[in-house]
Amino acid sequence: MPSEANGLDRRDFMILATASATALISTVAAASAQDTATATQAQAGKGTLYTGDVIEGKKVIGALDVNDLEPGRHHFYFEGVQRVAGQHWYNAVVVVKGASPGKCVALTSGVHGDEMNPIHCIQTVLDQLDPSAMAGTVLAVLDISRPAIEGMTRRWPDTGRGFELIDMNRWWPGSENGPNAVSRHAWLVFNKLLRPNANYALDFHTAATGMDATAFHLADMTNPEVKAMAELFPIDQIFDDPQYPTLLANALIAEGIPALTPEIGNPRRLDLDMIALFVEGTMNVLRLHGLISGPMGRTGRDSEVFVGNTMGASIATHGGFLQLLVNLNDRVEVGQKVAIQRNAFGEVVAEYTSPVAGEVGARRTDASVEPGTPFLFYLIQGSSTPVEDYPE
Structure with a gap:
């Protein structure tokens, strides 16, 4: 018997449902084809790879190319190395892309899990950026050693050979087939986020748990571009020494990306007064490279920085x-x-x-x-x- 509900009998309803399903299948197929094309392009180093997952309303990416993003502010989760149960560690990635083309400056934090000042410093810088008035891009990766941050511990807790704590800043640029999850995650972050996009980089740190430090940089002052950036911060000290080749900043320099390691005092808690010095210096670096306009703030000359x-x-x-x-x-x-x-x-x-x-x-x-x-x-x-x- 025909159904009068909604003015449709069963046959009409089935025809409509079939047509809708066909349209939906076509749409999904087209989207799938687009995702496949995007994935292939990204794997070839020519585009951003969207995994298709969404976490807390933010798209998940497996690779990033800032060139294919529209001007504005973008929030992503980056799919890092897998955890023991098969899920991935995800990193918070923020891209602020200007209305005009220009350089890309990468800001990173969380290589050590007890370093809170750097995260707040980068967040503060991002809050001050207006994409409509910018030329170029700021790429921020805020919580690189995610499991260490979860436990407020300096080193990544790794279970590959029993339980051990691994310092991620001894593994850059990482290895795709490395001997532990730390080296593989470092490889992913380095090769899928930082190296393909950054022209310059600041990798923010603090002293270790149990220590306090001045406002200072670890920087190779024999590199003219590194020296130019380092001197733009109104801080106390600069340690003119590249230290280990496996530091993130040094791995970037080896790829032709000038970088340094700003050190924002104490671990585990926020020092807002000291953070302000590094925010001011970072904004100066963005002015130096033409991302934002305006007069320079205070620099190392104003603070009479001590270089050792x-x-x-x-x-x-x-x-x-x-x-x-x-x-x-x-x-x-x-x-x-x-x-x-x-x-x-x-x-x-x-x-x-x-x-x-x-x-x-x-x-x-x-x-x-x-x-x-x-x-x-x-x-x-x-x-x-x-x-x-x-x-x-």
């Missing part, structure tokens, strides 16, 4: 509780008393003097130390003293 080419350290010889006698940025001389150490009875077990003349660049914030623990780092000018590894 060597770093020394005071290292505990005993276990116990440490009383530091010097502060960040203090000038010290060889033989100057810098710390007193006591045991649980309150007896003095050691008194420490500075082994070098220079400025205090970092100091331990935890009062307890074990033998072999570095508790003060000094920045030195023109010294032949062996360089200590700085815990960037």
